[in-house]
Amino acid sequence: MRTRARTAGAGTSPEPGAADDRARRLHGDSGPADRLFRAVATSGGSLVLAVMLLVGGFLTYRAWQALRVAKWSFLTTAAWEPDAHHVGIAAVITGTVLIAAVAIVFAVPLAIGTALYISEYAPPRLRRTLISTIDLMAAVPSVIYGLWGLFFLQGKVIGLARWLSTYFGWFPLFKVDNADPHDPLATATVYTASTFIAGMVVAMMVTPIICSIIREVFSQAPVGEREGAYALGATRWGMIRAVVLPYGTGGMIGGTMLGLGRALGETIGVYLVISPVFEIQPHILQAGTSSVSSLIALRYGEASQFGMSALMAAGLALFLMTLVVNFVASSIVARSRSGATAE
Amino acid sequence: MKKIRAAAASLALLICSLLMLGPAPTASAETYARISGAGSTWSQNAIDQWRREVAQYGMTVDYTGSGSTDGRNQFKQSTVDFAVSEIPYGMTEFGVREAPPTRGYAYMPIVAGGTTFMYNLKIGGKRVTNLRLDDATVAKIFTGVITNWSDKEIATENPGLTLPNRKIIPVVRSDGSGSTAQFTLWMSKTQGAIWNSYCAKLGKPTPCGLTSYYPIRPGSGFIAQSGSLGVAGYVKQNYAEGAITFVEYSYAIAAHFPVVKVENAAGYYTEPTPSNVAVALTKAQINQNKDSTQYLTQILDNVYSYRDPRVYPLSSYSYMILPTKLETPLTEAKGKTLGAFGYYFLCQGQAQATPLGFSPLPINLVQAGFDQLKRVPGVVPQNINVAGCHNPTFSTDGTNTLVKTAPYPKACDKAGPQQCSDGTGGAPAPTQVKPAANGSGGSSGGTATSGGTGSGTSTGGTGTSTGGTSTAGGSSAGTAGGGGSAAGGTGAVDPDTGQVIGDGTGTGDSTGTGTSAQDITASSVTVGDESFWGLRTWLMGLSALMLLAVVIVPPTLARRFAGGAKKGNS
Numbered sequence: 082m083r084t085r086a087r088t089a090g091a092g093t094s095p096e097p098g099a100a101d102d103r104a105r106r107l108h109g110d111s112g113p114a115d116r117l118f119r120a121v122a123t124s125g126g127s128l129v130l131a132v133m134l135l136v137g138g139f140l141t142y143r144a145w146q147a148l149r150v151a152k153w154s155f156l157t158t159a160a161w162e163p164d165a166h167h168v169g170i171a172a173v174i175t176g177t178v179l180i181a182a183v184a185i186v187f188a189v190p191l192a193i194g195t196a197l198y199i200s201e202y203a204p205p206r207l208r209r210t211l212i213s214t215i216d217l218m219a220a221v222p223s224v225i226y227g228l229w230g231l232f233f234l235q236g237k238v239i240g241l242a243r244w245l246s247t248y249f250g251w252f253p254l255f256k257v258d259n260a261d262p263h264d265p266l267a268t269a270t271v272y273t274a275s276t277f278i279a280g281m282v283v284a285m286m287v288t289p290i291i292c293s294i295i296r297e298v299f300s301q302a303p304v305g306e307r308e309g310a311y312a313l314g315a316t317r318w319g320m321i322r323a324v325v326l327p328y329g330t331g332g333m334i335g336g337t338m339l340g341l342g343r344a345l346g347e348t349i350g351v352y353l354v355i356s357p358v359f360e361i362q363p364h365i366l367q368a369g370t371s372s373v374s375s376l377i378a379l380r381y382g383e384a385s386q387f388g389m390s391a392l393m394a395a396g397l398a399l400f401l402m403t404l405v406v407n408f409v410a411s412s413i414v415a416r417s418r419s420g421a422t423a424e
Numbered sequence: 425m426k427k428i429r430a431a432a433a434s435l436a437l438l439i440c441s442l443l444m445l446g447p448a449p450t451a452s453a454e455t456y457a458r459i460s461g462a463g464s465t466w467s468q469n470a471i472d473q474w475r476r477e478v479a480q481y482g483m484t485v486d487y488t489g490s491g492s493t494d495g496r497n498q499f500k501q502s503t504v505d506f507a508v509s510e511i512p513y514g515m516t517e518f519g520v521r522e523a524p525p526t527r528g529y530a531y532m533p534i535v536a537g538g539t540t541f542m543y544n545l546k547i548g549g550k551r552v553t554n555l556r557l558d559d560a561t562v563a564k565i566f567t568g569v570i571t572n573w574s575d576k577e578i579a580t581e582n583p584g585l586t587l588p589n590r591k592i593i594p595v596v597r598s599d600g601s602g603s604t605a606q607f608t609l610w611m612s613k614t615q616g617a618i619w620n621s622y623c624a625k626l627g628k629p630t631p632c633g634l635t636s637y638y639p640i641r642p643g644s645g646f647i648a649q650s651g652s653l654g655v656a657g658y659v660k661q662n663y664a665e666g667a668i669t670f671v672e673y674s675y676a677i678a679a680h681f682p683v684v685k686v687e688n689a690a691g692y693y694t695e696p697t698p699s700n701v702a703v704a705l706t707k708a709q710i711n712q713n714k715d716s717t718q719y720l721t722q723i724l725d726n727v728y729s730y731r732d733p734r735v736y737p738l739s740s741y742s743y744m745i746l747p748t749k750l751e752t753p754l755t756e757a758k759g760k761t762l763g764a765f766g767y768y769f770l771c772q773g774q775a776q777a778t779p780l781g782f783s784p785l786p787i788n789l790v791q792a793g794f795d796q797l798k799r800v801p802g803v804v805p806q807n808i809n810v811a812g813c814h815n816p817t818f819s820t821d822g823t824n825t826l827v828k829t830a831p832y833p834k835a836c837d838k839a840g841p842q843q844c845s846d847g848t849g850g851a852p853a854p855t856q857v858k859p860a861a862n863g864s865g866g867s868s869g870g871t872a873t874s875g876g877t878g879s880g881t882s883t884g885g886t887g888t889s890t891g892g893t894s895t896a897g898g899s900s901a902g903t904a905g906g907g908g909s910a911a912g913g914t915g916a917v918d919p920d921t922g923q924v925i926g927d928g929t930g931t932g933d934s935t936g937t938g939t940s941a942q943d944i945t946a947s948s949v950t951v952g953d954e955s956f957w958g959l960r961t962w963l964m965g966l967s968a969l970m971l972l973a974v975v976i977v978p979p980t981l982a983r984r985f986a987g988g989a990k991k992g993n994s
Binding site for chain 2: 162164165231232235236239258259266267268269270271272273274352353355356357360362368369378379380381382383385388
C-alpha cells in the first residue's frame, strides 16, 4: 500500500481492484522561496501585459486629436498633409505591407534553406559556427543594413528590377511608369528607392529571426521517426520530406509570421532607402514608396500638435497590426512546439 | 629558443610600459562629463571633425545628424544637451509657426558654409565639372519646370558645353532639414514666382516661404533621401546620372563630385569656396539685440543681392542651440564640457573649417560666441586671445583677412559667351569646353572643321540588327548617319551602332563648328532590343529550359537506366 502511494506520485497507473483509492492531490507549495518565485514571475508577466496596455492607451490618447478630425477617412486617405488637417494611412499602410511582403518572399526561402542545411547537412563543427554567424546577423544594427542597401545593394539590383519590369511589366505589381527600356539615355533612377529594394534590405534583417526559429523546430523533429525513415530506405532528402518538413510546418509558418511582424515595424533600414511618396503605390519596382515607421521617423520633428497626433495615430495602426500578426504567430509556434503537427 | 623568449619578454615589457604611459596624460587632465547633441547634417562634417579632435582632451561629445528639425525638436523635448540647426525656432512653415522651447536657450554661430548643388552629369562618358546655372534655372530645375539637361536655358548659360538629352533627377531631402530650409528660403526670396507656383500646384498655401520638408509630387521623377549623406551618396552612384541635389559644399568635396557655379548679383558664376562664402556673409544682418532670444541669428536678404563678383549667394551660418538654464538634462558638469568644446571649436576648430569645405567665422562672431558660451551654466570661462586661434579670417588690424585676400573670379566666369573649363568642388579635373567658349581667341574655331568628315561606312543607317540606335543628341544621330557628312569625331564609326569608335584624337569634342548641323557627341550606351519577341527573349527562354533540363534530365535518365539494368538482370 505504501509502495503504491509512492509510485502513484510518479505517474504509474493504479493497480486493478483499488477503486476506492483516489489519486492523491499534488500541491506544489514547498515553502516561502517557491511562493516568492511564483509572485515574482506572476508580477513580471503581468507587468509585460500592463506595459503593452499602457503603450496602446498612450497612443490612443495622443492619437485622439487627429482621429477625431479625420474620422474613418483616416483609413482611406492617402495624403499626409497635417498642416491642412488632411492625413490618412492608406498609402503608408499599403507601402508597409508591400515592403514586408517582398521581405518575406526573399527571406523565407533563404531562411528555410539555411535552417535545413544547419540542422540536417552541416558537419557538427561547422554547425556551431553557422549558428553563431546567423545570431551575429541578427545583432547587426539596422542602420548598417540600411547603408549597405543604399550604397551597395541598390546599384546591383537595378539590373534585376529593370529586367523584371521590361519582361513582366504587364503584371501590375511589376509595372514602372515613366520607364522606357528602349531609350538608352533613360535614367535608371526610376528603379531605385523602391519597395523592392527596401524589401530586400528588410529581408536581410528578418532572415536570422526566421532562420533561428525554423532551425529550432527542425532540430526537434523526433529522432525515432528519422531513424524509422532511414530504416525504410529513405535518402536524406526523403527523410527530410517525410519527417522534418511535416513536423516543422507549424514552426515555419510561425517563424515567418514573427519575421513578418518585425518586417512591418522596420524603420531605419527602410528610412534610408526609400523615397517617400504619399499615394497608394502598388508598383513595387518603381521609385517611391512609404511605410508607417519610416513616416514616423521622418516627420517626428513636426512642429504642430496636430501633426504629432496624426503620427501617433499612424503608430497606433501599426501597433495593432503587428500585435495581431505576432499573436497569430506565437500561437502557431506554440502549437507546433507541442508536436501536434508531428503525426 | 631562449632568444625568442627574451625577445617576447622585452616586447611584453615594451607594451606594458606603453600601456602605462598611454593613459597617463589623460589621467592627469581634467575630467569631462559626456554630452550629447543632435541636429543638422549640413554642418555635421565640421562637428564630427571637432568631436574627434576634442576626444584627445578626454571629452566625449555624442552627435546624431538627424536633421535640423529633429535637432530642434529633441532640444525642445530635453532629450539632448545641445542642438545644431540652420534656422532658429519660431519660423513659419506652410502657415504653422514652430513654438520655441520652454527651456532656456541661446544661439551661437559655429561655422559658415555654402549650400551647393552637387550633380552627376557626363558628356561623352566624361564627367562635367564646370556646369553653371543662374538662380532662376536652379529654381526651375527643383520645381520641375526644366526637366532635361539639354534644355535651352541651361544651354545658353553653358555655351561651352553640349549637354546631353538626359532627364534631370532632382534629389531632395526627405527628412526635416536645415539645408532644405536655407534653399527654399533663398528660392522664396529670389525666385518667389516660380516657387509659389510650384507650391500652389501641390496644394500648399501661398506665398510659400521656407520649409524644412521639401514637398514633392508623386510620379514627378524627384527622389527624396534622408540626410545630407543620403542625398550626396545617392547622387554619386553610377546609376544616378543626371541627378542634382542641394547639399553643403563639404559633402561634394568628400564625394569628389563637382558643384554648380551659381550666378550672383554681379553676374559672375561662383562656387562656395571659403573665401567666397566669407565675402558673401559680410552682408549678413546679424541680430545684435542681446536681450532678444533671436540674438545672433541671421537675415540673409542682403547676401542674396550683394553685388560683389566674388559672392556665393547661398551662403549662411550654422548655429548651435545652447541651454542657458540648469534644467534636465543639463548639469554643471555637462555645462563644463559643452563650454570647453565650444571654446575649442570657436578658436582652434575654425582653422579646420577651410580644408573641409566650410568657411571660418569672422572675428566679431567668434567673440560674440565666447560671450554666449558664458551663459551656459557650469562653463569655466576662458580668456582666449583670438590672435592665437589661427583663424584664417583674423588679422592684426581688425579686417577680415579671408575677405581681403579672396580672389576675384576669372573673366570666363562672367555671364556671357565664355565658360571656364576649371573643375569645381571635389572634382578639380577640367572639362573641355567648345573652342568658341574657350576665351582663347577664335583661331581654334577654324581648325576644328575636320569634324565634318565622318566616315562612309555609316551611311544609310546601315540597317543591321540594332538599327535605329541613338546616341546623345537623340534624333540627330540618324541624320548624321544618313548624311554621312556631319557626324562628329574623327572618322571611324561602328557600322552596327553608328557610334564613334574610341574617343577620337581630341578633336572629337570640338565637333561641327560649321553652320551645318547640331553638335553631336558620341556617348557609348547600351541599346535595348526593339521587340519583345526578339532574340534576347528566346535566349532567355532557352537558358531557362536548359537550366531546368540540367536539374531534371540526369535523375530521370539514371532512373530509367537503372530500371533497365534491373530488368535485364532478372
